[in-house]
Amino acid sequence: xxxxxxxxxxxxxxxxxxxxxxxxxxxxxxxxxxxxxxxxxxxxxxxxxxxxxxxxxxxxxxxxxxxxxxxxxxxxxxxxxxxxxxxxxxxxxxxxxxxxxxxxxxxxx
Amino acid sequence: xxxxxxxxxxxxxxxxxxxxxxxxxxxxxxxxxxxxxxxxxxxxxxxxxxxxxxxxxxxxxxxxxxxxxxxxxxxxxxxxxxxxxxxxxxxxxxxxxxxxxxxxxxxxxxxxxx
Numbered sequence: 001x002x003x004x005x006x007x008x009x010x011x012x013x014x015x016x017x018x019x020x021x022x023x024x025x026x027x028x029x030x031x032x033x034x035x036x037x038x039x040x041x042x043x044x045x046x047x048x049x050x051x052x053x054x055x056x057x058x059x060x061x062x063x064x065x066x067x068x069x070x071x072x073x074x075x076x077x078x079x080x081x082x083x084x085x086x087x088x089x090x091x092x093x094x095x096x097x098x099x100x101x102x103x104x105x106x107x108x109x
Numbered sequence: 110x111x112x113x114x115x116x117x118x119x120x121x122x123x124x125x126x127x128x129x130x131x132x133x134x135x136x137x138x139x140x141x142x143x144x145x146x147x148x149x150x151x152x153x154x155x156x157x158x159x160x161x162x163x164x165x166x167x168x169x170x171x172x173x174x175x176x177x178x179x180x181x182x183x184x185x186x187x188x189x190x191x192x193x194x195x196x197x198x199x200x201x202x203x204x205x206x207x208x209x210x211x212x213x214x215x216x217x218x219x220x221x222x223x
Binding site for chain 2: 097
């Protein structure tokens with residue numbers, strides 16, 4: 001069965017304190033792994049797509065990496081505006097998009 | 110500014126009533142997803158379409174939910190009859206024609222069934 005597990009469920013950081021979010025997955029034939037950011041009351045906002053192990057993508061303070069079993073979202077020197085829920089999703093063969101439960105990130109000034 | 114548009118944004122209805130949610134995918138996107146989000150379950154895939162054909166609706170309670178794409182610019186999700194446990198935020202997302210492509214989400218419909 002295709003599964004996505006994110007950890008931790010919640011993460012509280014001080015501004016400038018770097019950390020990483022984890023997304024572990026088991027899927028039959030990975031087509032792509034996606035990271036989204038979701039702010040309260042809004043729909044998920046697309047951040048990154050990763051297709052194969054070893055691939056990395058960066059955007060401002062965020063960097064996503066991928067191995068055959070997991071993906072990490074590294075946050076370098078976070079700011080309060082980075083506070084949000086970060087969602088990981090995988091797309092197996094067949095095309096459906098399966099989401100993890102998310103990591104709620106809070107960055108305090 | 111290409112975006113997925115969902116209507117209504119909020120809906121309060123009484124138990125037993127029919128609810129219809131609408132989604133306009135991004136022009137040119139041929140994949141449409143319907144998700145339901147709750148605090149307990151997170152984002153659950155209800156159904157998805159490619160080129161207007163339903164590919165998977167196994168996440169949907171078949172006795173009361175139905176999803177259709179009457180044309181390429183409109184997707185609908187219908188609940189009949191609605192129940193309090195259907196209260197959630199319903200999201201529509203659309204994606205492009207590539208084999209693996211990111212999906213772009215609408216702002217959601219917040220449904221409350223009383």
